[in-house]
Amino acid sequence: MTTTEAEHAAIEAPGEPRGPRLSKLPVYLSVGVIATLWTIPSLGLFISSLREPRSIRASGWWNVFGHLFDATTWTLQNYRTALDQGFSNAFANSLAVTIPAVVIPITIAAFAAYAFAWMEFPGRNVLFVVVVGLMVVPLQMALIPILKIYTAFNVNGTFPAIWLAHAGFGLPLAVYLLRNYMGSLPSSIIESAMIDGADHFTIFRRLVVPLSVPVLASFAIFQFLWVWNDYLVALIFLGNNPKVAVLTQTLATLSGRGEGALNLLPAAAFVTMVLPLVVFFGLQRFFVRGLTAGSVKG
Amino acid sequence: MTTPPVLDDHRGPMPRPPEELETTNGFTVWLLRFGSAFVVPAVLVVFFFAFSFLKDEGVNKLLQVGVALVVGILGVWALFWGMDQLVSLLPRRAAAAVRPFAFVGPAIVLLGFYLVYPAVNTAILSLQDARSKSFIGFDNYVTVFTKSQYLISIRNSILWVLVVPFLAVAVGLGFATLADRLSKHAESAAKSLIFLPMAISFVGASVVWGFVYYFRAPGYGAQIGVINAIWDGLGGQPVDWLRLQPWNNLFLMVILVWLQTGFSMVILSSAIKSVPVELQEAARIDGATEWQSFRRVVFPVIFSTVMVVWTTVVITVWKTFDIVFVMTGGREGTQVVAETMVREFFTNRNNGIGAALAVVLFLAVVPVLVLNVRRFREEEAMR
Numbered sequence: 142m143t144t145t146e147a148e149h150a151a152i153e154a155p156g157e158p159r160g161p162r163l164s165k166l167p168v169y170l171s172v173g174v175i176a177t178l179w180t181i182p183s184l185g186l187f188i189s190s191l192r193e194p195r196s197i198r199a200s201g202w203w204n205v206f207g208h209l210f211d212a213t214t215w216t217l218q219n220y221r222t223a224l225d226q227g228f229s230n231a232f233a234n235s236l237a238v239t240i241p242a243v244v245i246p247i248t249i250a251a252f253a254a255y256a257f258a259w260m261e262f263p264g265r266n267v268l269f270v271v272v273v274g275l276m277v278v279p280l281q282m283a284l285i286p287i288l289k290i291y292t293a294f295n296v297n298g299t300f301p302a303i304w305l306a307h308a309g310f311g312l313p314l315a316v317y318l319l320r321n322y323m324g325s326l327p328s329s330i331i332e333s334a335m336i337d338g339a340d341h342f343t344i345f346r347r348l349v350v351p352l353s354v355p356v357l358a359s360f361a362i363f364q365f366l367w368v369w370n371d372y373l374v375a376l377i378f379l380g381n382n383p384k385v386a387v388l389t390q391t392l393a394t395l396s397g398r399g400e401g402a403l404n405l406l407p408a409a410a411f412v413t414m415v416l417p418l419v420v421f422f423g424l425q426r427f428f429v430r431g432l433t434a435g436s437v438k439g
Numbered sequence: 440m441t442t443p444p445v446l447d448d449h450r451g452p453m454p455r456p457p458e459e460l461e462t463t464n465g466f467t468v469w470l471l472r473f474g475s476a477f478v479v480p481a482v483l484v485v486f487f488f489a490f491s492f493l494k495d496e497g498v499n500k501l502l503q504v505g506v507a508l509v510v511g512i513l514g515v516w517a518l519f520w521g522m523d524q525l526v527s528l529l530p531r532r533a534a535a536a537v538r539p540f541a542f543v544g545p546a547i548v549l550l551g552f553y554l555v556y557p558a559v560n561t562a563i564l565s566l567q568d569a570r571s572k573s574f575i576g577f578d579n580y581v582t583v584f585t586k587s588q589y590l591i592s593i594r595n596s597i598l599w600v601l602v603v604p605f606l607a608v609a610v611g612l613g614f615a616t617l618a619d620r621l622s623k624h625a626e627s628a629a630k631s632l633i634f635l636p637m638a639i640s641f642v643g644a645s646v647v648w649g650f651v652y653y654f655r656a657p658g659y660g661a662q663i664g665v666i667n668a669i670w671d672g673l674g675g676q677p678v679d680w681l682r683l684q685p686w687n688n689l690f691l692m693v694i695l696v697w698l699q700t701g702f703s704m705v706i707l708s709s710a711i712k713s714v715p716v717e718l719q720e721a722a723r724i725d726g727a728t729e730w731q732s733f734r735r736v737v738f739p740v741i742f743s744t745v746m747v748v749w750t751t752v753v754i755t756v757w758k759t760f761d762i763v764f765v766m767t768g769g770r771e772g773t774q775v776v777a778e779t780m781v782r783e784f785f786t787n788r789n790n791g792i793g794a795a796l797a798v799v800l801f802l803a804v805v806p807v808l809v810l811n812v813r814r815f816r817e818e819e820a821m822r
Binding site: 171179182183185197198201202203230240248249250252253255256261265268272278280285287294300304306309310312316341366369370373389392393396406407409410418425 | 479483484488501503504508510515516520523527536538539542543545546547549550552553554555556558560564613614617620621625632633635636637643645647648651660661664700754758764765781784785790793796797800804805807
């Protein structure tokens with residue numbers, strides 16, 4: 142054991158985390174209070190979603206604690222009704238919008254990022270700075286002109302129209318993230334592949350893409366959450382047609398119905414949340430990286 | 440900006456035949472470069488829109504998703520591959536000059552169409568009337584900066600930008616600092632709870648909080664919103680929180696704080712953990728209190744991260760439209776710029792005012808854009 146470690150051991154009890162001066166109780170207490178405050182809104186909604194429609198209207202969700210083990214307290218009926226009333230269709234629409242809107246920009250951005258990192262061409266630096274700069278152009282700047290073009294060509298309300306729009310809006314961040322990552326790969330491996338006679342396409346496919354999986358994953362998760370949770374782009378480019386409406390639109394419409402939809406809202410809200418929550422907690426570590434660089438998007 | 444080692448085809452191991460040097464001139468190469476940039480997007484657009492079954496909403500969703508997936512993954516990839524093969528048919532030197540554009544071009548073309556052209560067009564539309572028929576100078580901007588309904592939007596947006604990032608960073612920082620002292624399992628469990636709202640859409644969050652703020656006039660049934668129930672329990676009259684001006688703005692801001700705190704907490708937590716333990720211990724040995732050691736040792740080290748998080752949340756807040764749109768529709772004095780923009784252009788069909796508000800949104804983030812590019816340059820210089 143080195144001296145520093147010995148000192149650590151002397152100051153801190155073994156296995157104790159940092160900051161021994163603060164006594165434990167207030168720390169646990171304040172963390173607990175904040176965490177509880179943060180959890181109550183969604184927990185309350187979740188409990189509501191599992192209650193009888195009549196009880197949702199009649200009393201607050203906290204009343205379940207009186208009869209937790211009463212069989213009549215819990216039901217999946219709200220989920221069934223919500224899925225029947227358009228939410229299963231909206232779920233399929235959300236998938237149909239989201240998957241291509243994630244995959245297309247990743248492919249296009251990966252090629253561009255490779256060129257920015259490992260190829261020489263006139264205007265490379267200027268183009269890249271422009272691409273990075275475009276990250277801060279608000280989505281709102283694009284809505285009116287694109288809607289005009291889409292309307293003129295009669296493609297508004299179609300899935301391909303919204304795929305390409307999401308691809309365009311997602312590209313600056315994707316190119317930025319991927320280029321930074323690909324540029325930091327060791328040049329020696331790419332040079333030696335060159336010397337072995339590999340062309341750019343082969344190096345990209347066989348070396349750079351496999352090595353870039355972490356950053357590809359983190360962008361994919363970021364873009365997935367972004368597109369799945371998007372309301373604005375869907376509202377403008379898919380319009381009010383319930384046949385193609387995605388989950389966020391359907392939920393917003395339902396919430397506009399007020400007291401009449403009270404029993405369906407909690408279950409419907411959780412239908413919209415289930416996939417992002419699974420993706421989010423399953424792949425959290427990839428997500429944090431994308432988050433740091435990415436939240437200026439859109 | 441440092442340039443990574445350049446790997447042109449002509450630096451490959453095979454010495455290139457000298458006669459090929461002269462086979463291309465600059466103009467042809469530029470023509471080919473532009474051509475190669477447009478091929479992939481053009482084929483993509485033609486494919487998507489020529490096949491009516493992708494447009495037909497009656498068609499089986501699974502089939503659509505399947506086709507979309509095949510096109511999205513294999514199709515786009517195959518397009519790039521085909522382009523690369525085409526470029527390879529060129530003389531060696533010309534191929535080396537054109538190939539980068541076949542790689543980078545599709546991204547640039549899409550960005551040009553979906554961001555650059557619309558930005559310019561929106562700026563022009565903002566100088567035209569509601570139906571984009573004739574130029575009216577800066578009248579839309581005069582309207583936006585003089586009429587009270589728009590001034591309220593701007594005032595509210597500024598309040599959002601002042602309040603939400605401050606609270607999200609303050610709570611996130613405080614929570615990260617405290618959670619750092621818990622045992623590993625307790626820390627990650629507590630952080631997950633704060634982090635969870637990050638996965639929820641703004642519309643979903645609006646529904647979640649709609650139930651928290653739920654209001655029923657007395658005599659119309661029990662209060663099922665948790666806040667009114669507590670208020671009721673304390674003997675108060677139930678309050679319609681979302682109509683209680685001007686405080687309803689604050690209640691809407693709370694929703695975004697709830698959503699954004701997880702982001703700031705996670706980033707700041709990893710920054711705090713990167714502060715060397717020795718620094719804090721040295722301060723402790725010198726007799727610093729916990730607060731002093733945080734204030735004078737930890738905070739200065741993580742300050743640049745705090746700024747990054749703060750600007751990031753500022754931009755998010757400034758552009759947020761969903762929460763106000765869903766919760767109040769901008770009524771009861773809660774309108775903000777991003778939401779008013781959508782309402783003017785989409786609901787009221789006023790392109791001029793909508794475009795002017797979009798330009799206002801954009802101009803306000805330009806300083807951040809400049810900072811971002813500068814930060815990027817500095818990072819590049821350090822690499």
